[in-house]
Structure formats: C-alpha cells, structure tokens
Amino acid sequence: MSRQQEQLFSASLMQSIKSRFHYVDHDVDGRARLFFDNAGGSFRLKSALDAFAGIDALPDCPERIHERALFLQDIQTRGEADIRHILNAQAGSVYLSLTASAAMFEMVRAVMENVPGSNAVTTILEHPSSFDAMKLYCERTGRELRVAPSNAETGGVDVDAIISLIDDDTALLSVMYASNISGAKLDIASIAKRARERRPDLFIIVDAVQHAPHAVIDLQKTPVDGINFAPYKFFGCRGAGVTWLSERLAELPHHRLDAKAKGAWELGSPAPAQFAVVSAIVDYVAWIGSQTSDAQDRRELFIRGMKRIEEHERALLALLLDGADGQRGLRAIDGVRVFWDHDDLTRRDLIVGIGFDDLDPTAAVRAYEQRGVIVYERIASSLYSGRMLKSFNLDGAVRISPLHCHDQGDMLRFLAVTEEIATEARRGE
Structure with a gap:
C-alpha cells in the first residue's frame, strides 16, 4: 500500500x-x-435533510415568546455558532441569503458603492457570481476592473499575478479559494497578507463555495472581510447561502430594515431549518473527527x-x-x-x-x-x-x-x- x-x-x-x-x-x-x-x-x-424537514414543518415564528418560538431561536443560535465553527470566525456578522451568489453581489455592491478607489481586482477564474458582480459595479461606479490571469500549468492563479494589480487606489479584491474548473487552490493566506501590505485598509472578499467541503478554513489565519459558502455543496440542502462579514464590511450601507443593527444583513426572517442543516453538517464532520481524536471542543473536532x-x-x-x-x-x-x-x-x-x-x-x-x-x-x-x-x-x-x-x-x-x-x-x- x-x-x-x-x-x-x-x-x-x-x-x-x-x-x-x-x-x-x-x-x-x-x-x-x-x-x-x-x-x-x-x-x-440524511441527517441534514431530516433536520430541515423536521424544523421546517413547524408553523411557529421564531420572533415570538412562546415555547416553540424559543426552541427555534435556539436552533438559529446554535446554527450561527456552527457557522462560526466552520470558518473560525469571531465578531462580524453571519448572513443567510437565498443563494451564495446573491450574497456575493450584495457584498461587492456594498464595497464598490461606499469605499474610495479607482480600481478593483479579481481573477479570470472567478465564478460568474463574483466576476460579473465585480464587472457590473465597476461599470456603475466608473472604476477600472483589473483581472489577474490564470496559470495554465497549475490551473490556478499565481499570488504575484494578483498582488501586482493592487495599488493605493484599489477599493476591493475579490478572489476564489479554489477553482471549480481545475480544483487548484489559491493561497489565500499569502494573498491576504501581501495585499494588505500593499494597501492596509483593502477590502477582501473570498468565494469559498467550491473549497469549503474539502478542507479547513480559518479566518484567523486568512483575515478577509467577507466569505461565503453554499450548504448544498457541503453535504446539506439547497435554498440558502451562508456568508460571514467583518464588522467594517457589515456596517457599510446596505439594504437593511431601519430598526435593526447596522451590521444586520438579513431582510425578513431567516429559515431556522437552514441553521439546523448547518448544525447537522458540523455534527457529521465532528463525528469523523471523533474517530481519531479525544477532543471535546466542537471546533477542534470539526478541524x-x-x-x-x-x-x-x-x-x-x-x-x-x-x-x-x-x-x-x-x-x-x-x-x-x-x-x-x-x-x-x-x-x-x-x-x-x-x-x-x-x-x-x-x-x-x-x-x-x-x-x-x-x-x-x-x-x-x-x-x-x-x-x-x-x-x-x-x-x-x-x-x-x-x-x-x-x-x-x-x-x-x-x-x-x-x-x-x-x-x-x-x-x-
């Protein structure tokens, strides 16, 4: 062997x-x-679909004070904590949308409409939800879109090719964690570190939809401003995209109910069942972890x-x-x-x-x-x-x-x- x-x-x-x-x-x-x-x-x-069906069958609104509503609030609280376990995310905001693609457009819009700069940087390998969002909002805001080329040998994008496009006037960098064409992983840790050396206050957004089911993500090692994944590509269900936003990104002007906190991005009531799906995913991965580890911490077992x-x-x-x-x-x-x-x-x-x-x-x-x-x-x-x-x-x-x-x-x-x-x-x- x-x-x-x-x-x-x-x-x-x-x-x-x-x-x-x-x-x-x-x-x-x-x-x-x-x-x-x-x-x-x-x-x-199976457990994710069972969790979704069981919770979604309940007619109760979680924004109430009766027993079943409080139960649904607990489901959401646990689900949000598990999203943070998946990403090792601290502070900031968690946002569940209909799709990860929709959230990507919203993140790009918030930065491009509110952050100064004459250009934005992305790569040729991005999913259309990222590339097209960058193109659209560069056109709307009169910015230059700079596109890093691919490496035909590795199937990815070289770090130097991305960093060479960033300058003092770059408002946003949007980059994917791994290519859904080639499977090549981009070195997000190096990209984030070197990009911020060039412009310390640069906003960075990462599309992790393809990569999330395959390896550990650690936002403490890759400090970006926004990152998303899709539960349906991560052993879960269709019907939701999961996004984490740094505090400074979350508080940029965005579509928001006026009475809610500045960092809130959800419009209307999110589905508690989708939070239950995320917890079922973490339960499963932690179970695999428990086969070779005696750790008790949920994040450690997930890792x-x-x-x-x-x-x-x-x-x-x-x-x-x-x-x-x-x-x-x-x-x-x-x-x-x-x-x-x-x-x-x-x-x-x-x-x-x-x-x-x-x-x-x-x-x-x-x-x-x-x-x-x-x-x-x-x-x-x-x-x-x-x-x-x-x-x-x-x-x-x-x-x-x-x-x-x-x-x-x-x-x-x-x-x-x-x-x-x-x-x-x-x-x-």
Whole structure:
C-alpha cells in the first residue's frame, strides 16, 4: 500500500460514511451509479435533510415568546455558532441569503458603492457570481476592473499575478479559494497578507463555495472581510447561502430594515431549518473527527474531521491520477490528457479535468452516463466556464469531482470505464 493509500478511511469507517448519505452508490431508481459531479452539488447527508424537514414543518415564528418560538431561536443560535465553527470566525456578522451568489453581489455592491478607489481586482477564474458582480459595479461606479490571469500549468492563479494589480487606489479584491474548473487552490493566506501590505485598509472578499467541503478554513489565519459558502455543496440542502462579514464590511450601507443593527444583513426572517442543516453538517464532520481524536471542543473536532476528509480525498486524487492494483491511472491511459496536472497534490482539491484525443467533452459525458457514471462537461460556450477555459486555451474539458464518501473501489471502477471509453473512441466505435 502506498503512503497516499494509507490516508484512506478504513473499510468500516467508509461503510459508515456511505450509509449517512443518500444515493452514493445508486440513483433514486435503484440503478448502480458513480456520481462524480459533486462540484455541481454534493451528496446530501440524511441527517441534514431530516433536520430541515423536521424544523421546517413547524408553523411557529421564531420572533415570538412562546415555547416553540424559543426552541427555534435556539436552533438559529446554535446554527450561527456552527457557522462560526466552520470558518473560525469571531465578531462580524453571519448572513443567510437565498443563494451564495446573491450574497456575493450584495457584498461587492456594498464595497464598490461606499469605499474610495479607482480600481478593483479579481481573477479570470472567478465564478460568474463574483466576476460579473465585480464587472457590473465597476461599470456603475466608473472604476477600472483589473483581472489577474490564470496559470495554465497549475490551473490556478499565481499570488504575484494578483498582488501586482493592487495599488493605493484599489477599493476591493475579490478572489476564489479554489477553482471549480481545475480544483487548484489559491493561497489565500499569502494573498491576504501581501495585499494588505500593499494597501492596509483593502477590502477582501473570498468565494469559498467550491473549497469549503474539502478542507479547513480559518479566518484567523486568512483575515478577509467577507466569505461565503453554499450548504448544498457541503453535504446539506439547497435554498440558502451562508456568508460571514467583518464588522467594517457589515456596517457599510446596505439594504437593511431601519430598526435593526447596522451590521444586520438579513431582510425578513431567516429559515431556522437552514441553521439546523448547518448544525447537522458540523455534527457529521465532528463525528469523523471523533474517530481519531479525544477532543471535546466542537471546533477542534470539526478541524480534525475536515483534515481527515482532506487526507482521504488527496489519496483518492492520487488513485485517479496514478491508478492501483494493476489499473492504470488517468496519467497513463492512452488517448486521455490530464489538464493542470502537477505533483503537489496539497495545492489541489478533489477535482480533475481531462480531455480525450478522439472524443469531445459532451460526447464523453454521454459515454460515461451510458456506463453508469455521472461527470460534467465544461465547454467554452458555457456561461459558467467559457471565460476560464479560454484563459487556458481550451475548448472544453470533462470535469471529474468525486467526494470523500467515495472509496478506492469507486476510483478503480471509474478508471476502468475511462479506459474503455478511450479505447472505443480510438477504434471509432
């Protein structure tokens, strides 16, 4: 067994993990399936859906004084505390919106309309919710939008490329934690430190939607002003985006009920059920952490759980790339090209982009589905991926995004299917 394989979850823990999710090995109709499109929306924890259904069924308004209303207030209080556990966030404001994308637009608007400066900086790899928000509000406020280019070898953006665009007149830096195209992680700690060395009062916003399910986030080590994630990509439910805002960002002018505190961003009553979903996510990750730690602190258990998830996923990534037990990995399969491939797996989340020499990405995705495997085509004509792919001089890629509730057998099965597709494509079958 390789050193990487030693980081895999044990067979017994793996079985227990799979049992906690819906539809890991089979689809809703009972057909065997490998779902490798978790970057588009992850497997759902059974406990998260149960928590949502149980709490959302209650007709009570939490802004009351009777017993059930107080119970719902406790759910929200615990959920907010768990959001802070996920991010290691202190002070500031927690904001639940309908989507993480909506919150991103609101954060960008607040800074761009109220903070002086002649320019704003972002990267070419940003999700449209960030890039388009930056473009829109630069146009509305008459600022220059400066865009850091991608690195075609790593699939990310170099720190120097971002910092070189920042000056004394930069109002806002918006940057993603990891690419949902390539899986490349950006060095947020270095970016934040060096950006503030160049402009100490710079506002920094981070899109962590893609990265949050894969590794520890620590705002005490990466002191930014705003960060968001999406529970539905983090083992939870659709219908909410979670955002944390620093005190100075939260108190910038924004849409707000006049009677509420300056730092309040929620309009109307948030759904207590969505807070319950977040707590179910933290419960689950802390349970993984408890398998190897005797810690009692909830944040410490969560950290340990996320680190074990990251280690397991790194081992799965190594299996995808290099194979095992006689099965060739993606790097060695004839007719397959691995994009943005390099050996430092610590700089990559569990996403791989590939191309077939004899098959376009859309046809490849259909070939996978015929064999019970779900992946996703990222193509240059897509509004969600065109800008990023063009920066890499690519017309398209097949995105592979498993999750930690997959095991070695799932990786080997996927590789065998990939080899079959590549062989048939070369033969023209």
